[in-house]
Structure formats: C-alpha cells, structure tokens
Amino acid sequence: MVAKIQEIFDSVDKDSLFRNKSLLQINHIPEEIPHRDDQIKQIASILAPVLRGERTSNLFLYGKTGTGKTLSALFVKDELLKRADKNNGPKLKIEYLNCKLKKVSDTEYRILAELIKKLGGEVPTTGLPTEAVYSKFLEIIDQEKQLLVLILDEIDQTVKKISSDFLYNLTRLNSELSKTQICVVGISNDLTFLEEIDPRVKSSLSEEEIVFPPYNALQLQDILAKRASQAFKEGVIQQGVIAKCAAYAAREHGDARRALDLLRIAGEVAERERSTKILLKHIDEANDKIERDKVLDVIKTEPKQFQLVLYSIIKLQENKGKKTSGQRTLSSRKEENSPIFTGDVFSFYQTLCQSNRAEILTQRRVSDIIQEFDMLGIINVRVISKGRGGRMREIKLVIPPQIINKAKEIIEDSLNYI
C-alpha cells in the first residue's frame, strides 16, 4: 500500500507535464503582454503626468472579459511605480481594487473600507455611519502631499448595485482635498455602461477612453504559445492543441483568460490520465470539466431556497419530457421539450416546500430567484406573452443531462440535512 502511494507521489513529480504551472494561473502577470502595445502606450501616455506630480485626466478602459484590461493597467501601474521610485519625485500611490470581489462588492461602504485598508488604515466591517468612513478616507489620503491613482476594476458591477453617486463623489473629492490629488482609472466589461450612467459623472469620469478589442484566434494562439512554452515541459503538447484552444476561446469573444484556463485544465486532465502528451481530446475533456465544475459549484453553494426552486425546475422538466413523449402520437406537432412557466415552478415549489417543512417564499421572490438562475447560466429564460393567457417566463434548463443527475443528488443530499 505504502509503496503504491509512494509510486503515485513519485509519478506526480517525474511525469509532470508542467514546468511551472503558475504561469497559466489567471493571476499571473507576465513580463510582456502581446498585442496590447497600443493600449499600453495610450494608458502610459495619459498617466505619465503623475510622474511630474500633476493630476491626470480620469481614464476609462473598456473591453470584454479576458481582453487584457486589468493586465495592462497593472503593468502600467508597476512601471509607473518603478519610475517614480527612481525619479525620487513627488509621492505617488497607485491602488488597484477589484470591485467585484465578494468582500468588496455591492456597497459604497465596503469599497471605501477596502481602500482604506489598502492605504494602511483600519475600518470596522459594520457599525459605522458611511459618512464617518468617508471622512476617515479623506483624512488618510490627505495626510501628506501625494498623488493617488485609483484603479477600479469592474466598476460597472458596483454602479449597477449602488447608484453612480459614488463615482460622482469620488471624482469631486479633489475639491475637498488640500494636499492630495486623486485620479480614477475605471475598468469595465460592459460596453454600454457609460451610456447608462449619470451624464455629470460621465463627463468628469471619462475624460479619456480606451477600448480593448477582443483577441482574434491568431493573437490568442500567439499568447498561448508564449505562455505554454514556459509553463509546460518541452514536447508535451501535441501539434494543434494550441490552435484548438485558441479557436475555442476565440469563439467566446476572444477571452484569453478562458483560453489559458482551458490549456491548464487540459494539462491537468492529461496528467491525471498518465498521458505523456497533451492531446486534442484533452481539450474537449477540459472544456466539459470547466463547464461541469462551474455549474455544480454554483449549485452546491446556493442556499436551500434556491436549491428548492432549481429542484422544482429539474423535476418539472423531467415530467414534461415524459409526458410529451407519451403524447407524441396524439399531437406530433408539439415541440419536443415543451417549456416550463413561472406558475408551474411556483406551484411545484410550494408543494415541495410543504413536504420538506421548509418556509414558502412569495411568488415575487421566487420570480427573482428564477431570474438569478438565468444570470448564472443554469437556466434560459425568456419573457413571453400568451395573449389572454397571461405573461410569464418561459424557462429552459440548459445544463447538460449528465450533470442534471449529479445536480439532483447534490440537492437531495443537502435537503436531507435539514
């Protein structure tokens, strides 16, 4: 037994396909960023005045996920800091904050708290009036003469949750500060974001805009090849694997992050199969695995009311499937997977709750929950109107059949614990 285990451990070391896996991890910042020269140059030239201690224009970066926005911003940040260090010029601080992180998201309060923490202050997680946090923030940054560049990643998320007042306040903060100057770099995935926000904020915030176009398949290939050559050992990648990865990701609006993920998972899959090479089929397996893990993970972490709703949907879909196949002789024109509607889900959910002795939520709430599942990509939802028959959501489960059973198990399990 022990020998066996030792064997496994040995093989992990010896047969590893990776040379340095961390290079494929998404938080890795590479030395160079291919195909983003123009954007980086632009950012740099816009932010350059901070080196002389001048306030710069506020800046806005746009582009879909995985187009290198964050990476470019961080890259410029590092270069600027290096340079500022060498110059020994005016004091410069650059803080990066991802507004989408769990602990930060949603509220003005938490974003400020997080910023304060990064600047070396302390703020309790709750209990203080927001006003107090603001003044604390001002106090901290206005201690000494300096320039502060705030890089706010994914602020579209935040602004959707809270009003754009936050950004407005931030841009106007400069007038309240005596020694310090702030400039804001916003990063957003949502290209329509700017159109929706308050015009006042818009004019002050987006003095400069840079758009990050998606990578095309060739560029993705280039990126992947560069990283792969360092991350993997030599000769472990089958011909065409990189191209296929790139093609997959290019289909998803050129998401480089996804491409790298795919390659890494494919490597892990191949490793687990004791393959000496990463083959094309491993990419497909990796793709499935990513999808599966995503869905199951979501289901696992969802609270029980959500699970009950989802369970209702799964059950209803099953029943519908049976019914239509039986009725097919009667009405052959009927579509194969007849859709489910909000009302069905809610009534099924009610009985389900009763038999589980769980609290029944209002229809209003269930409606929201259904919508959230749609956002998570577990179901597909469309609002349709059946004329006099009313208006409702048409719900379709989009998780693949093999996963459905697994999902059912998970939910049943967690419900039994109650």
Place this chain on the structure above:
DNA sequence: AGGTATTCACATGAAACTATTCTCTGAGTTAGG
C-alpha cells in the same frame, strides 16, 4: 372586416420590514489606594 378595449398572469419596481452583525457609549460594578 377592421378597429378598440379587456384581460390574463405574471413581470418589474419601490419601499418597508426582519434578523443579524458590528461599533460606540455611558451606567453600573469592581478592585485597589
């Protein structure tokens, strides 16, 4: 036939409520001088 008006069954929004977590404050208590 053609044009309005209704109506269904929810969707969508806004506000208010609840439970929980956390800070802060000040009264009461305690121990030591």
Place this chain on the structure above:
DNA sequence: TAACTCAGAGAATAGTTTCATGTGAATACCTGT
C-alpha cells in the same frame, strides 16, 4: 477613583415581504359597410 463589564442605541447588510404599477398579445366587443 481608575479600570472593567455589559446592556442598549445606532448603523449597515442580506433577504425577504408588501404594495403598486407595467405589459404583450390573444380574445371580446363594437362599428359601420
């Protein structure tokens, strides 16, 4: 009298509920030919 404890007030958040209003199109109901 200084230090300590502990309850209560106030804030913020997440997750709801309550109340109100909105909506797309199949049907009902007119209208005049």
